Amino acid sequence: MRVVFAGTPEVALPSLLAVAASPHELVGVVTRPDAPTGRGRRLTASPVAEAAGTLGVPLLKPEHPRDPEFQDELRALEPDACAVVAYGALLPQSALDIPRHGWINLHFSLLPAWRGAAPVQRSIWAGDDVTGATTFRIVKELDAGPTYGVMTETIRPRDTAGDLLARLAEGGAGLLVATLDGIADGTLEARPQVGDDVSLAPKISVDDARVDWSQAAAAIDRQVRACTPAPGAWTTYAGERLKLGPLSPADGQLPPGEIVTGKNAVVVGTGTVALRLGDVQAVGKRPMPAADWARGLRWSGGEVLE
Template structure:
């Protein structure tokens, strides 16, 4: 089949490479426009745009996929199907209607669970044991289209959102190509999603990522891992924000938020058991082990986070 791939961030790269190496003809790539990035705020192409350029594939960067110029360019490419991984813009019906077999999305959850922008983060935060990836045909309603295929992945006790997403991106690339193969040879038909089991996964905001130390240790652990690497869980110390890496359990209890600093470890109280801080990042500084931060902050005992 003639394929136009749509995606933007690093997580889409395994699928882009898999499609490029498949038996299908990759004739174009759609991605978000160049954006300002870094401290210098320089204009930079998306990871998918850079990878497509290295592959010698034509790249379309519409401000919005409803733009008539973009839709005309897409028609000229004459795609049979448009696979999508984390493109980042809503597709109007006029764009959805262009490829013969529609737009096929790789979504990182077991639909209908966790429809939305942050399925991996929400799955970890909720304490799910298993998640996965789903390929489905995009329709107007959010992540509600008929399903082609699924893969499952166990959520490990120490997984961050970044860890889990990396595994799903690699495994999902194979699922996406297998889905395209099945569409091409007519062996695969999409099936409606069940009406039961729908849950939503809205984007996690910076405010959502603030830790409440009165919560149980297990809930804080899931929150911090779900928010790593982005947007980053955080708390405050001495009136300033302190970004938090994953924590680990320890024996004993402390009042919620209270710190005890030793030579090689810093322990904080929660609503249940105490926890050991991992890396922390004060404002304007690089991430560092909590014990190094504690020495620089001259903790003397009894200090409180949050």
């Protein structure tokens, strides 16, 4: 089949490369426009755009996929299907109708669970034991289209969202190519999503990522891992924001938010048992072990994370 690939962040790269290496003909790549990054807010091409530059295929960067000029360019590529991984823009029906087999999305959950922008983060935060990836045909309703195939992945006890997403991206690339294979040879048909366990996975905001130390230790641990690496869980100390890396269990109990420092550890109280801080990042500083951060402060006892 003639395939156009649509994606933007690094997590889409395994699928882009898998499609390019498959028997299907990669005839174009669609990605989001260059975006400002870093302190200098310099315009930077997306990871998918950079990778596409090495593949020798047309690269389209529409401001929005509803733009008539983009749709004309896409139509000229004559795609049989558009493969999508984390593209990052809503597709109007006029664009969905261009490829004869539609737009085939690789979504990182077991649909209908966790429809939305942050399925991996929400799955970890909720304490799920298993997640996976699903290929489905995109329809107007959010992540509600008929499905082609699934893969499952165990959520490990210390997984961050970054860890889990990396595994799903690699495994999902094979699932996406297998789905295209089945569509091409007529052995695979999309089936409506079944079950009443629809759950939503909206994007996690910076405000959502603030830790409430009165919560149970297990809930805080899941929150921090779900928000790692983005948007980054955080708290405040002495009125300044402190970004938190993954935590680990500690012995005993402390009042919520109260800090106890030792030679090689910093322990903080929660609504249940205490937790040991991992890496932390103060404003304007690089990430560092919590014990190193603590050694640079003056302690009088009774300090708290707010």
